[in-house]
């Protein structure tokens with residue numbers, strides 16, 4: 447699907463909400479995957495700090511650094527023509543000072559991201575978001591379950607599970623909007639709560655484990671491909687089984703190498719006949 451090559455911008459997100467057109471987002475961490483996702487017509491690619499778990503093999507996203515994010519953002523941006531590239535600001539890259547936040551966000555934008563994503567909405571984070579958006583850097587918020595705070599949350603729990611907590615989430619979402627965020631990710635929130643929030647803010651909500659009423663949906667590419675070796679949460683729909691394809695392909699390759707079947711004639715370069723003859727004569731002489 448390459449016919450609509452008009453790049454997706456933060457404005458497009460707003461228009462899509464107005465027009466009740468669903469926004470699709472997937473994570474990607476490398477050039478070729480990003481290219482295929484873009485060509486498939488997905489509206490936005492999130493260079494998520496989930497890269498720490500899917501690519502780097504960490505147990506949480508907390509160990510991901512700004513340097514890691516810069517490498518993966520560059521790779522993704524090189525593969526994308528249309529989709530909006532959103533890059534996660536990793537743990538502690540926006541908590542120290544306004545100066546450091548703006549420098550780190552600026553590096554991600556210079557690496558090719560169109561916008562950055564920050565988790566949470568306490569007063570400190572809201573100030574950072576305000577400063578970033580006033581400096582010309584588009585920001586997405588992230589509420590509900592916020593993986594970077596796993597050590598203070600204490601586990602992978604559904605958020606906003608009561609009327610009061612839903613109202614608190616809505617209040618946070620409104621503050622994100624007031625401070626300039628162009629969209630908000632809602633992670634692991636009951637469908638009714640996500641619907642209520644979606645209907646009461648003007649910026650789009652992008653859900654992950656937040657039901658069908660959000661303005662858009664995001665999932666981790668490794669999860670939908672069936673590639674991640676760890677547990678996958680209830681909200682993930684696995685659309686393929688790449689894990690088995692990789693294992694089967696590697697097994698076949700291994701067998702062919704061990705048995706001398708690969709490389710065969712089709713996959714081999716040969717000398718021109720006269721050069722081969724010279725070589726053979728020389729070989730005979732040297733015996």
Ligand code: KIV
Nearest residue numbers: 473494495496631654
């Ligand atoms: O890092 C990530 O992939 C994310 C999604 C879970 C929204 O933040």
